[in-house]
Amino acid sequence: MSGRLMVIGLGPGDDRYLTQEAADALQEAEALYGYGPYLEQVPRRDGQARHPSDNREEGARAEAALRHAAGGAKVAIVSGGDPGVFAMAASVLEAIDTGPEAWRTLDVAIMPGITAMLAVAARAGAPLGHDFCAISLSDNLKPWELIERRLNAAASAGFVIALYNPVSRARPWQLAKAVGILAGHLPGATPVVLGRAVGRSDESVTITTLAAAGDIAADMATLVIVGSRETRLVARPGQRALVYTPRAVESVSA
Amino acid sequence: MSGRLMVIGLGPGDDRYLTQEAADALQEAEALYGYGPYLEQVPRRDGQARHPSDNREEGARAEAALRHAAGGAKVAIVSGGDPGVFAMAASVLEAIDTGPEAWRTLDVAIMPGITAMLAVAARAGAPLGHDFCAISLSDNLKPWELIERRLNAAASAGFVIALYNPVSRARPWQLAKAVGILAGHLPGATPVVLGRAVGRSDESVTITTLAAAGDIAADMATLVIVGSRETRLVARPGQRALVYTPRAVESVSA
Numbered sequence: 001m002s003g004r005l006m007v008i009g010l011g012p013g014d015d016r017y018l019t020q021e022a023a024d025a026l027q028e029a030e031a032l033y034g035y036g037p038y039l040e041q042v043p044r045r046d047g048q049a050r051h052p053s054d055n056r057e058e059g060a061r062a063e064a065a066l067r068h069a070a071g072g073a074k075v076a077i078v079s080g081g082d083p084g085v086f087a088m089a090a091s092v093l094e095a096i097d098t099g100p101e102a103w104r105t106l107d108v109a110i111m112p113g114i115t116a117m118l119a120v121a122a123r124a125g126a127p128l129g130h131d132f133c134a135i136s137l138s139d140n141l142k143p144w145e146l147i148e149r150r151l152n153a154a155a156s157a158g159f160v161i162a163l164y165n166p167v168s169r170a171r172p173w174q175l176a177k178a179v180g181i182l183a184g185h186l187p188g189a190t191p192v193v194l195g196r197a198v199g200r201s202d203e204s205v206t207i208t209t210l211a212a213a214g215d216i217a218a219d220m221a222t223l224v225i226v227g228s229r230e231t232r233l234v235a236r237p238g239q240r241a242l243v244y245t246p247r248a249v250e251s252v253s254a
Numbered sequence: 255m256s257g258r259l260m261v262i263g264l265g266p267g268d269d270r271y272l273t274q275e276a277a278d279a280l281q282e283a284e285a286l287y288g289y290g291p292y293l294e295q296v297p298r299r300d301g302q303a304r305h306p307s308d309n310r311e312e313g314a315r316a317e318a319a320l321r322h323a324a325g326g327a328k329v330a331i332v333s334g335g336d337p338g339v340f341a342m343a344a345s346v347l348e349a350i351d352t353g354p355e356a357w358r359t360l361d362v363a364i365m366p367g368i369t370a371m372l373a374v375a376a377r378a379g380a381p382l383g384h385d386f387c388a389i390s391l392s393d394n395l396k397p398w399e400l401i402e403r404r405l406n407a408a409a410s411a412g413f414v415i416a417l418y419n420p421v422s423r424a425r426p427w428q429l430a431k432a433v434g435i436l437a438g439h440l441p442g443a444t445p446v447v448l449g450r451a452v453g454r455s456d457e458s459v460t461i462t463t464l465a466a467a468g469d470i471a472a473d474m475a476t477l478v479i480v481g482s483r484e485t486r487l488v489a490r491p492g493q494r495a496l497v498y499t500p501r502a503v504e505s506v507s508a
Contacts, residue, residue, distance in 0.1 A: 009376075016275040019265065019368065058501075084375045087499065090383025093498035097488045104490045110376040112368050114273060121338045122263075122364040129344025130396075131404055133387030133413060142384075142503040150411045151386055157407035158400070159387060234351045236358045244347035247312075247340065249396040 003069035005082045005106050006076040007092055009113020010041055013199020017114040025111050029076035033065040034088075038080050058088060062095040066103050073104040082115035086136045086164050116223040117162040120195030123205045123241035125234070127193055127225045130249065132160035137167070151178055155185035160231065162247055163224040164250055175224065176214035183210055184225055191227040191243045194218060207233070257323035259360050260330040261337045261346055263367020264295055267453020271368040272341040283330035284325045287319040289343075292334050293352050300317045312407070320357050336369035340382040340418050370477040371416040374449030379488070379496035381447055383477045384503065386414035405432055407440035414485065414499055417478040429478065430468035431501060436480055437464055445481040445497045448472060460494055461487070 006025045011017025026032075026042055036052035044050070051185040053061045061077065069075040083089040089110050096103045121128045133154045137147060154161050161182070166175040179192075188211030196204045196219070206214055210226060218224065230249060260279045265271025280286075280296055290306035298304070307315045313329065323329040337343040343364050350357045375382045387408045390400060408415050415436070420429040433446075442465030450458045450473070462470055464480060472478065485504060488496040 009491065017273045017366070018279075019271045019273055021270040024270075031433065035458050050348075082372050084372060084380045086383070089376070089380035089492065089499045090498050093380050093383075093488055093496050094406050094500055096496070097486065097498070105492075108496065110380065112369065112372040112376040114366050115372065118336050118338060118366040118369065122336075122343070122366040126338045126343035128338050129340070129347075131387070131389045133385070133408070134382075135385045141501050145503070146412070146503060150413065153407045153411035154387070157404045159408075208343065223290070226371075232351065234347055234358065238359075242347050242350070244351070246343050246348055247344045247395050249400060249485065251397070 002075045003072045003106055005065060005069040005092065005108050006077050007089045007110045009036060009082045009111055010078055010080055011199065012081050012116050013197065013203065014041065017119065017199055019111070019113065022111045022113060025076060025109070028074055030074045031068055032076050032078055033061055034078035038078050041077060043242070058091040059095065062092045063086065063099065066092070066095055066099060066106070067104055079113070082113040083110055084112065085115040085134065101220055116164070116195070116198065117225065119198045120193060120205065120223045120225060122197035123195060123198055124193040124207060124225070126244040127191070127227055127231055128162070129245040129247050130159070130160060130228065130230060131161060134162045134164060136164040137178055138165040139171065139174070142192055144161055147178070151181045152185070153222045155182050158228050160228050161215050161226045163226065165220065166218045166222055166224050170218055175218050177212040179210060185230065186210055186226070190229070191231045191233055193225040193243055194222055196222045198223070205240070207243060257326045257360050258328045259319060259323040259346065259362050261343045261364045262330050262332050263336045263365055263451065264332055264334055265368035266335050266370050266373045267457065268295065271373065271453055272483060273365070276365045276367060279363070280373045282328055284328045285322055286330050286332055287315055287449065288332040292332050293508070296332060312345040312347065316346045317353065320346070320349055320353060320360070323360050324356055331491065333367070336367040337364055338366065339369040339388065349434065359409055366399060370418070370449070370452065373452045373481065374447060374459065374477045374479060376448040377460060378479070380498040381445070381481055381485060382414055382416070383499040383501055384414060384482065384484060385412070386416060388416045388417040388418060391432055392419040393425065393428070401432070404433055406439070409436050413479045413481050414482050415479065419474065420476055420478050421471045422474055430499060433464060433468040439486050440464055440483065444483070445485045445487055447479040447497055448476055450476045452477070459494070461497060
């Protein structure tokens with residue numbers, strides 16, 4: 001009997017961003033694994049076992065779910081946002097890559113979700129309308145020196161930059177440091193969007209500038225988008241400004 | 255009476271990637287605008303007007319929908335994938351930015367969708383598991399020289415690279431040229447994923463290498479993901495290999 005492992009993206013926040021494919025996969029699963037708060041977003045169902053685990057236990061969670069699936073069950077790991085973006089899908093594949101040969105025979109399916117960058121961008125307007133990149137500011141998994149190199153490369157080449165994991169409890173300085181590096185390439189007036197808990201009832205979206213962004217409170221649930229030289233604001237009477245990056249760039253100096 | 259303009263991401267392919275929010279917005283709209291093939295994905299509904307237009311008419315489509323909404327209607331523009339990624343949302347905001355003052359008073363809502371990069375990545379494994387960027391290879395809207403600069407910057411800084419619009423009828427050479435530039439930075443064995451029409455019945459996903467990618471047929475419906483030095487293959491008996499980029503990077507030389 002061959003098992004099935006699904007890695008399901010829930011999108012950010014409540015169920016408004018859930019896709020039809022992900023909803024169907026949640027129905028199919030006999031057991032759910034995931035970080036506790038993500039599991040809590042999924043309605044309980046009789047006969048569907050739940051295995052919550054802590055945020056820092058991605059490797060152990062992936063292995064537990066793979067062992068379970070290898071016994072012949074239909075098992076799902078749920079992930080906030082998209083499981084392929086700084087999330088569980090890579091952890092699962094790394095576990096298969098380094099684990100028992102039998103895990104390679106499992107039926108593995110990954111269901112994409114709306115990643116935080118897309119949800120925050122939509123709330124703010126269209127800041128990702130032109131070439132962009134996504135960088136995690138967490139130096140748990142890579143040297144800070146590499147993060148700095150990527151920030152410099154991205155800003156000098158004119159990418160809009162989405163910053164995941166902008167700060168953590170252990171490292172509250174990352175975002176301000178990154179903003180300082182980007183300010184070496186971009187004008188202080190460059191639009192910056194901070195989106196927190198987008199899709200949840202306590203959602204907040206702040207539009208600010210690169211000059212002010214280092215002083216804005218951010219936490220692990222915040223996603224930051226730093227514009228390029230092309231990114232513009234559309235002021236609106238009585239409503240928050242919209243932010244967009246035009247699709248066209250005329251000159252190569254951008 | 256103040257109108258409402260919604261820009262709705264359908265996700266790629268059929269309705270499996272539609273989010274609950276997007277489905278609700280499609281119900282709410284009194285009129286739909288969009289590129290003909292995207293409109294055809296939306297089930298017809300009595301009393302909901304449809305205004306298809308051609309692929310190259312983004313600016314005119316945005317203005318027509320805004321004029322309609324300014325008359326007090328609930329109008330939606332539908333977009334394949336995510337409307338904020340090389341798609342309609344930036345065109346709409348640019349039209350508001352440069353259009354009549356009254357358009358700034360409209361209620362504008364953008365509903366994110368699964369962009370092709372996330373769907374192709376999910377089908378292949380988790381190639382976007384680490385820092386990544388998205389570049390459109392179309393030089394309709396920017397100089398080719400700028401595209402080259404961004405390819406060089408992204409590859410030398412170790413980003414995984416998603417290429418949108420890899421070729422067009424008028425410019426069939428872009429992908430091979432881009433692959434040649436990336437080959438100056440990355441080993442020939444670097445994994446490359448080509449996903450075509452993902453989410454549709456004629457979907458195809460090809461896993462190849464950077465050395466071979468320039469010779470693979472691609473078209474406007476293809477999304478290409480070029481790995482980094484860290485990106486790995488997981489071979490599987492009787493199944494297509496999985497591709498992933500580990501979340502952790504040990505050394506700064508990556």
